[in-house]
Amino acid sequence: MTAGRHKLDQGKSQIQSNVLSMARKAHTAIEHAMTSLESQDAGIARQVIDEDREVNELLRIIESECLNLLALHQPEASDLREVIGYMQIATEIERVADHAKDISKIVLGMDASDFSGPMEQLAKMSDTALEMLSQLLEALENGDAELATTAASCDDEIDDLDEEACSSLMMQVMTTADPSMRATHLLWIAYHLERIGDRLT
Secondary structure (H helix, E strand, O other): OOHHHHHHHHHHHHHHHHHHHHHHHHHHHHHHHHHHHHHOOHHHHHHHHHHHHHHHHHHHHHHHHHHHHHHHHOOOHHHHHHHHHHHHHHHHHHHHHHHHHHHHHHHHOOOHHHOOOOHHHHHHHHHHHHHHHHHHHHHHHHOOHHHHHHHHHOHHHHHHHHHHHHHHHHHHHHHOOOOOOHHHHHHHHHHHHHHHHHHOO
């Protein structure tokens, strides 16, 4: 192995490590955002919002590492695809974390009367998204394309749950007064969970 090849492989390994770290932070953000919803805990919601800066900083680092690797080593086609793939994955993970942050912001704007509705469907959407992200982490770490495909297929389940939750909430909007915007808040949370599933496919 040449010195250049060794440095390229080292660089790719470091980028992969940072992407995995970023994905774990996004996983935690989703968990904590939904915990803040279910427990009505504003402190947890604020923690998710504050910690999103760490995900943003990791994205900046990964982008810098990828660009430096491309500039210094001029990788061949397979390595080039891998490095660009890491950049694309990191961008999607950052957006997943943004959706978790947005859920937490919605929680902060809710009052006690808001925490009712199709919570079972929302919880299932979150659980499915977390399982998808866990499988994608494992697939990325082990280079398992089949597992990645299996994980992506779970998005259909999130879409079905989203349709159930939104149908229930829209019926409430059309048939009852919603002065606290409860149904609207939960509709937005369902939207963000559905988008997380899309980002993970």
